[in-house]
Amino acid sequence: MSDQKRLFLVDAYALIFRGYYAFIKNPRINSKGLDTSAIMGFMNSLLDVIKRERPDHLAVCFDKGGSADRVEMFEAYKANRDETPEAIKIAVPYIQDILKAMHIPIMVKEGYEADDVIGTLSKQAEKEGYKTFMVTPDKDFAQLVSENIFMYRPVFGGGYETWGIAEVQKKFEVDNPLQVIDFLGMMGDSSDNIPGLPGVGEKTAKKLLAEYGSMENLLANTHELKGKMKEKIEGAKELGLLSKKLATIMLDVPVTFNAKDFELEQPDLQKVTEIFQELEFRQLLTNFEKTFAVEAIETASEETKIKATPSEVKSAGAGQFSLFGGDTNSAEAPTETTYERKTAETNSHFYQSVLPGMATKLFIKNLLSQSSVCFDTETTSLNPITAELVGIAFSWETGKGFYLPFPEAKDEAQALIEALRPFFENETIQKIGQNLKYDIKVLAKYNVQVKGKLFDTMLAHYLINPDMRHNMDVLAETYLNYSPISIESLIGKNGKNQLSMRDVALEKITEYAVEDADITLQLKEHFENELGEANTQKLFDDIEIPLLRVLAAMELEGINLDKDFLNSLAEQLNTDIKDLEAKIYEAAGEAFNIASPKQLGDILFDKMKLVDKPKKTKTGQYATSEDILSYLAKDHDIIQHILDFRGLSKLKSTYVDALPLQVEPTTGRVHTDYMQTVAATGRLSSNNPNLQNIPIRTERGRQVRKAFIPRNDDYTLLAADYSQIELRIIAALSEEETMIEAFKHGEDIHASTASKVFNVPIGEVTREQRSNAKTVNFGIIYGVSAFGLSNQTDLSRGEAKELIDTYYETYPKLKNYISKQVDFARDHGYVQTVLGRRRYLKDINSRNAVVRAAAERNAVNAPIQGSAADIIKIAMINIYNKLEAGNYKTKMLLQVHDELVFDVYKPELEAISTLIKTEMESAFKLSVPLDVEIGIGDNWLEAH
DNA sequence: ACAGCACGGTT
DNA sequence: CAACCGTGCTGTA
Structure with a gap:
């Protein structure tokens, strides 16, 4: 330097x-x-x-x-x-x-x-x-x-x-910073009210700048521009030059x-102190003194000392530590601004850090004598596969707890976790935590299992009220009227400047981590009582808690991905997208961003005027969604090109390009994260990446599935699908004999429905009839209306209504079941699944018809979708336990709502196929048989 | 940088 | 018509 x-x-x-x-x-x-x-x-x-x-x-x-x-x-x-x-x-x-x-x-x-x-x-x-x-x-x-x-x-x-x-x-x-002036002049600046060129935003400005280099050169060459842009810019030459002038510093x-x-010198501390005192800037003054390395006055250094752990803090702004004495109404005290909510500063607590040596030994001895302990791991990353332990907090008594910092050196950290192994693997000590799946995964990477009874506060709350959010901060505020220390106050906001947990001082991390364990423990005591309802307790103990271990194992396992295959797919897509792009620009007479619904709408409906009165979205933009464009596709080639472009772009950006980036370098596999507490109906959700929406419906899209492959040649992929599980559930719950019989006889249910509704022999059902019947069958599950049905099919509103009426005549008990669900919801305020999983419907008696209708659809759908979720969860737990007990090499990898995917060790294939089919079909006994289809292949597509 | 929207992928 | 998640664009900051 x-x-x-x-x-x-x-x-x-x-x-x-x-x-x-x-x-x-x-x-x-x-x-x-x-x-x-x-x-x-x-x-x-x-x-x-x-x-x-x-x-x-x-x-x-x-x-x-x-x-x-x-x-x-x-x-x-x-x-x-x-x-x-x-x-x-x-x-x-x-x-x-x-x-x-x-x-x-x-x-x-x-x-x-x-x-x-x-x-x-x-x-x-x-x-x-x-x-x-x-x-x-x-x-x-x-x-x-x-x-x-x-x-x-x-x-x-x-x-x-x-x-x-x-x-x-x-x-x-740009090549030269001075061109920033041209850039600002072109795109304008709404906050300074620099007008800019009309129709030119950031993207276009960059494009124009790359081509013309300056505003002046652009304005001198507007004849080279095309279409609407040419018109607009030619009409605004004055404005362009003015904008550039305004933007010039x-x-x-x-x-x-x-x-x-301009030399920076020592400040007049006396004066600064006076002003800060008047403003009541206590902390800022300390900071100021440190910045200028001024001798801190007595009380200030005292304040830094008391932060050493163990610390006992009675209440914020305690007079004796106040810099200026007497004035505890500091603007900086959190108590001032957070109303009456309690915080670590206002609540008496005793959080200790446990340092290596004798203290650790004594602590572990104490830990092992407990019957129930809440713990929380602090790590270097949110990704449990790469996360390293920074420390673990423990609490078994409200307001008290301990924090064990972990050394950075791998062998030393392993030694410490070994000392804790007797605790984690103890079968009789109950372990309490918030989102234990995460901690279990982290510990698994240290080869430590978490045994014994578990209590996960996040899962407990999910069962108590699935429609709320379940993060600890929200729970603490709602149930304990307590505001926990934010993670941001330790490591800053999410972003490239965020610190690692490792960089946080021991005193701070102790307060933060033990507080989390302490609060989680308090929440557990709160939720324990609320789970009291017999069914909820059972769901918790028998489904969600056991499932948590299953999911942790599946996520750690990950799935093998054929990156090379996806890369070649990307290249093909790229060529096709480029071709379509060229055709679209030609038809439109100008280049524009096809991926921008706004620009696309302007081109199609303002410029090309493809339709007399185009539909608008709720924000006043032209709607360009698939269903609208496909009506126009047969009359205009450009529309079909646009639809194709959309389809291919989506495929490329969301799957083909994105998936390889999600491969975990340390394992070479893709590890999704299943969310157990997101979907209000009881389903799982999947993210980073979402493996529950991999394409299958279109030929082009389903190629992506070929990229999901077994771990090596000794393995094969097996996909096991519940066939029509939701329809079977509604048939069973409604006791609709006609439908139950169809399932018992193994009929094609949509054809069977069509045959009855359209009154033709099942062998003579047309493709269209079957398709319409299928739509109604699904519609029923979602709480269909005639309006919705006509939107989904080629049927008019009237035809749709007629179809629904006939449908209900064919299946009278189904109709009856639906109204019984709605009535139940009105009376009880909730509906429930076969296992008693509840969903509360606060809007079921709303005076707003639209809101109420939505709640009524939920009353129908939630028990169906939720029961299906319950059943596959049972199957997953049972299969997992059998695979473990039988020491199989086969692993369960994915769940897609009604499908499970396994990496099957080939010698186990026969035994495993039977095991899976049996377990899935017998997971729950309904008056309708459950049917599971098994597929096997060298990739996920073939396994279907 | 972030939030909200539009769109589209699955069951 | 139910339940989700991810991407890209756009306006606000």
């Missing part, structure tokens, strides 16, 4: 606004009623920059009176800005006072914006050999970047990024860079 001097120029308003909005949800109000959000936000940023960068020279620049020149050019300039918030207006004089006390120059010139001041100063400093850093998030500044001038941009979640020439070239896709402001004045 060179020893070039560094100058930091701070864009005051940008940071003030940023700070103000950071606190917008939780404004800082001090005891005098003053909103100090903006001041605090700005000071935090300023101190942060000083602390990180230790600049030699620094100044803060303000706007004054707006830009006279720009308003003269364009009246509306910045005219649509909202009135500056009161808190910001108040903030400015305070901030300027603080800056004066800090001996930091305030640069401001009447009639100029901070941009211009900073621009002028940075160019002056450059001539004197300085490196200048412009502290601002505002992209406009990118035009000033040079070899010696950089942007220093705060990023969300903390931290900064420095933009030099290379970064600007990349972000804006001025470099001739009458200000002077004076190195001596």
Whole structure:
């Protein structure tokens, strides 16, 4: 690094606004009623920059009176800005006072914006050999970047990024930072009310810039443009030039860079302290003192000391630790802003860290003498496969708990977990946790099993109220009126600057981790009683808890993916997509972004006027969804091309391109994450990646399934599908004999329905009749209406209604069952599955007919979909247990609602096929037989 | 960077 | 018409 001097120029308003909005949800109000959000936000940023960068020279620049020149050019300039918030207006004089006390120059010139001041100063400093850093998030500044001038941009979640020439070239896709002006001029800026060229947004601006290099060159060559864009831009040449001028930062402001004045020196601590005291900035003052390495005053150092663990905190703002004594109404105390909710700071607690050596031995001895313990692992990653243990928190008594930090060295960590093995593998100690599947997976990577009875608070709450969310923070707030320490306060927001758990100080992580265990334990005590209802308890003990271990095993197993195959698929798709793109552009007469429904709608319906009165979406855009476009497909080639383009793009981006990226490098396999508490009906959901929506319906799409393959040549894939499980359930629950008989005789149920509804022999059912019958059969499960049915088929509203009526005549008990479900829901407020899984329907008696109808459909659908989910869950547990007990090499890999996929060790194939079929068909006894179809193959497609 | 929308993939 | 998840675009910030 060179020893070039560094100058930091701070864009005051940008940071003030940023700070103000950071606190917008939780404004800082001090005891005098003053909103100090903006001041605090700005000071935090300023101190942060000083602390990180230790600049030699620094100044803060303000706007004054707006830009006279720009308003003269364009009246509306910045005219649509909202009135500056009161808190910001108040903030400015305070901030300027603080800056004066800090001996930091305030640069401001009447009639100029901070941009211009900073621009002028940075160019002056450059001539004197300085490196200048412009502290601002505002992209406009990118035009000033040079070899010696950089942007220093705060990023969300903390931290900064420095933009030099290379970064600007990349972000804006330009050769020279000066072209940023052309870019801004073209696309405009709604916040500054720079008009820009009509119809030109970010994407188009980049495209035009790449082609023409500048606004002037573009305007000189508009004859090369096509279609609507040509028209629009030719009509706006003046506006374009004006926009560019407005976007240009001025470099001739009458200000002077004076190195001596700009030197960063020691602040006047006395004065700063006075102002901070008035504002009630306690923590900021400590921070300030640390930043300037001033001797901390007695009480301040005292405050840092008490944070050492073990810590006992009685209540926040306890007088004796208050810096200024007497005044405990600090604006920074969380108690001030979070109303009456309890927090770790207001609640008495005793959280201890257990350090290596004797303490650990004693702790484990104590741990092993417990009968029920809540634990929570802290790790380096959310991905349990790569996660390393950072520590584990334990609690078995409300308000108390312990935290065991784990060493970073692998062998030492393994040694510690070995010491804990007797606890985790103890069959008699109950283990309590929130989302235990995660902890179990992490521990499995250390070769430790979690044995004994489990209580998962997330699962418990899922059964108590499936429609809510089940994260610990929500549960704590709802049931304990308690706000846990946020993970963000430890490691920052999710993003590239987020810290690892490893980087968190022991005292902090102890408070955080033990609090989690403590709260989870308290939630367990709460939920235990609520589960009391006989059925819910059984569902919990016999289904969800055992299933958690099954899912953990399936997820750890993962599935083998043929990346090469997908890559070749991607290339084919690419060629076809390019072809379609060319055809579409030709038909449209111009290039546009086909993937943008907005642009597509404009082309089809504004420009080409393919239809008289196009349908609009609820937001007023033209609707371009598949069902609408396919009506037009036969009349216009372009539509078919668009539909094909859509289909192929979706295939490529969502599956073919995305899946290979999801292969876990350490295992070479794809590990989905099954969510056990998301779907309100009891189904699982799958993500990262979602393996429950891999295409199958179209020829092109189903190729993706060929990429899912057995682990090696000794294995084969087996897919086991429940056939028509939901229809069987509704037939059984409604006791509809006609339908039950059809199933008992192994008839094609849709053909059977068609034969009865259309009154023809089953052998003479036409393809169309069967298809319509199939739609109604499914419709029934979803609580169909005539409107919905006619949308799904070629039938008119009237025909649809007639079909539904005949259907109900054919299956009278089915109709009866549906109204019984709705009545039950009205009386009890919930419906339930065959195993007693409940779904509460608060809208079932709503006076709003639309809302009520939706609740009624749920009343019909939830028991059906949910019972099917219950049944396959039972099958999964039983199969898993048999595979384990029989020491089979075969592994269960995937669940897709009514299908299970296995990696079968070939020598076990015969035994396994029988085992799976038997277990699935006998998982639950209905008055209708369950039927399972087994398929085997070298990939998932073949196995069907 | 994030939220909301439109769209489309599965059962 | 039920239950989900992921991608890309767009406007706001």
